[in-house]
Amino acid sequence: MTPAEPLSDHVPTVPFASPAAASGAPHVEVQVAYDGLLLAGFGGPEGQDDVIPFLRNVTRGRGIPDERLEEVAHHYRHFDGVSPINAQNRALKAALEAELASRSLDLPVYWGNRNWAPYLEEAVQDAAASGHSRLLALATSAYSSFSSCRQYREDFARVLDATGLAGSVTIDKVRQFFDHPGFVQPFIDGVRDAVGAFLADGLPPEAVRVLFSTHSIPTADAQRSGPREGDPHHRDFGDGGAYAAQHLAVAEVVMSAVAAEIPAAARAGWELVYQSRSGPPSQPWLEPDVNDVIADLPAAGVQAVAIVPLGFMSDHMEVLWDLDTEATDAAAEVGLRSVRTPTPGVDPVFVSGLIDLVEERLRGTAAADRPHVTDLGPWFDVCRPACCENVRAGFKPAAAGIAP
Numbered sequence: 414m415t416p417a418e419p420l421s422d423h424v425p426t427v428p429f430a431s432p433a434a435a436s437g438a439p440h441v442e443v444q445v446a447y448d449g450l451l452l453a454g455f456g457g458p459e460g461q462d463d464v465i466p467f468l469r470n471v472t473r474g475r476g477i478p479d480e481r482l483e484e485v486a487h488h489y490r491h492f493d494g495v496s497p498i499n500a501q502n503r504a505l506k507a508a509l510e511a512e513l514a515s516r517s518l519d520l521p522v523y524w525g526n527r528n529w530a531p532y533l534e535e536a537v538q539d540a541a542a543s544g545h546s547r548l549l550a551l552a553t554s555a556y557s558s559f560s561s562c563r564q565y566r567e568d569f570a571r572v573l574d575a576t577g578l579a580g581s582v583t584i585d586k587v588r589q590f591f592d593h594p595g596f597v598q599p600f601i602d603g604v605r606d607a608v609g610a611f612l613a614d615g616l617p618p619e620a621v622r623v624l625f626s627t628h629s630i631p632t633a634d635a636q637r638s639g640p641r642e643g644d645p646h647h648r649d650f651g652d653g654g655a656y657a658a659q660h661l662a663v664a665e666v667v668m669s670a671v672a673a674e675i676p677a678a679a680r681a682g683w684e685l686v687y688q689s690r691s692g693p694p695s696q697p698w699l700e701p702d703v704n705d706v707i708a709d710l711p712a713a714g715v716q717a718v719a720i721v722p723l724g725f726m727s728d729h730m731e732v733l734w735d736l737d738t739e740a741t742d743a744a745a746e747v748g749l750r751s752v753r754t755p756t757p758g759v760d761p762v763f764v765s766g767l768i769d770l771v772e773e774r775l776r777g778t779a780a781a782d783r784p785h786v787t788d789l790g791p792w793f794d795v796c797r798p799a800c801c802e803n804v805r806a807g808f809k810p811a812a813a814g815i816a817p
Contacts, residue, residue, distance in 0.1 A: 459499055541582050609675055
């Protein structure tokens with residue numbers, strides 16, 4: 414099928430799926446006896462010698478020379494070549510295992526990365542060797558786009574084919590959890606504390622600005638995130654597609670919740686901004702850039718800014734460098750007070766929410782009974798056809814969604 418064909422006429426094919434998910438229904442509302450949880454991460458270097466090989470993995474197939482990669486490598490080298498992401502995933506894996514045990518759920522957790530050891534291939538092979546063949550995947554990204562959802566699904570398909578396990582191991586995936594209360598609550602707590610502290614110091618709320626920051630992506634990719642036109646689940650998400658719409662919806666929930674606790678906070682301004690752009694200047698990416706926005710805030714009477722890493726689960730390199738270093742420096746240069754609020758990390762509320770998502774699938778919870786805090790959710794268990802296309806590479810086989 415090509416994207417031009419009417420999606421509503423497509424007979425669902427869900428590769429590599431459990432029998433329950435293979436029907437292509439958007440939500441799996443029957444019990445599924447998963448026997449392993451696959452924690453899928455991005456991966457990161459753990460020493461100076463790892464940095465360039467890691468970046469080669471990240472950019473594989475794009476022909477980027479090492480001298481160009483070194484331009485990005487200095488972010489990692491600033492931190493002795495160590496990304497915090499692997500340590501964070503170790504901590505998350507342990508927290509998930511503890512939460513599963515507290516609920517008497519016998520579900521081993523296998524952790525594998527896309528771009529660095531331990532690799533997804535190892536995790537899936539370890540699961541199969543232990544007799545676990547019905548895997549439910551949890552990717553460490555909450556939103557819909559190629560890089561945050563479909564690329565993980567393509568990784569699952571690639572790994573199953575490469576390991577020869579495609580006929581004996583199935584991989585489903587929990588829904589995108591951008592608006593699950595367990596993911597959103599830590600952001601509410603962080604914004605409440607930051608804005609509350611500014612107000613307690615005597616700043617008028619109009620002098621406070623909240624910037625919700627997420628990773629910029631190519632505009633063409635953003636426009637293809639979420640169900641495509643012609644699919645019965647499609648809606649007009651706006652120019653930024655489902656990716657931007659999801660972030661905006663969550664930011665609105667956060668600000669409303671903070672204003673309910675601190676009424677004066679309703680007069681503090683906020684906006685969605687983007688960071689970490691890496692494409693050529695000729696290619697449109699989502700804007701505005703967080704640093705450009707910060708530079709203009711004093712002229713609007715802003716004296717303090719709360720920088721909220723809304724697009725991130727944990728404090729990995731884009732948070733430590735692009736926000737804690739560059740954005741914080743940008744605020745200082747124009748005389749703004751600034752604070753970067755926490756990511757969910759291993760907040761107990763977040764970890765509990767992740768296992769709630771797992772239990773949804775184990776129990777076959779009806780979509781109507783699934784918690785969500787925006788009108789965009791609950792998102793889909795089985796991704797819709799042609800969603801989150803990579804316009805530069807086209808469609809590759811992907812698990813946990815209707816082909817293509």
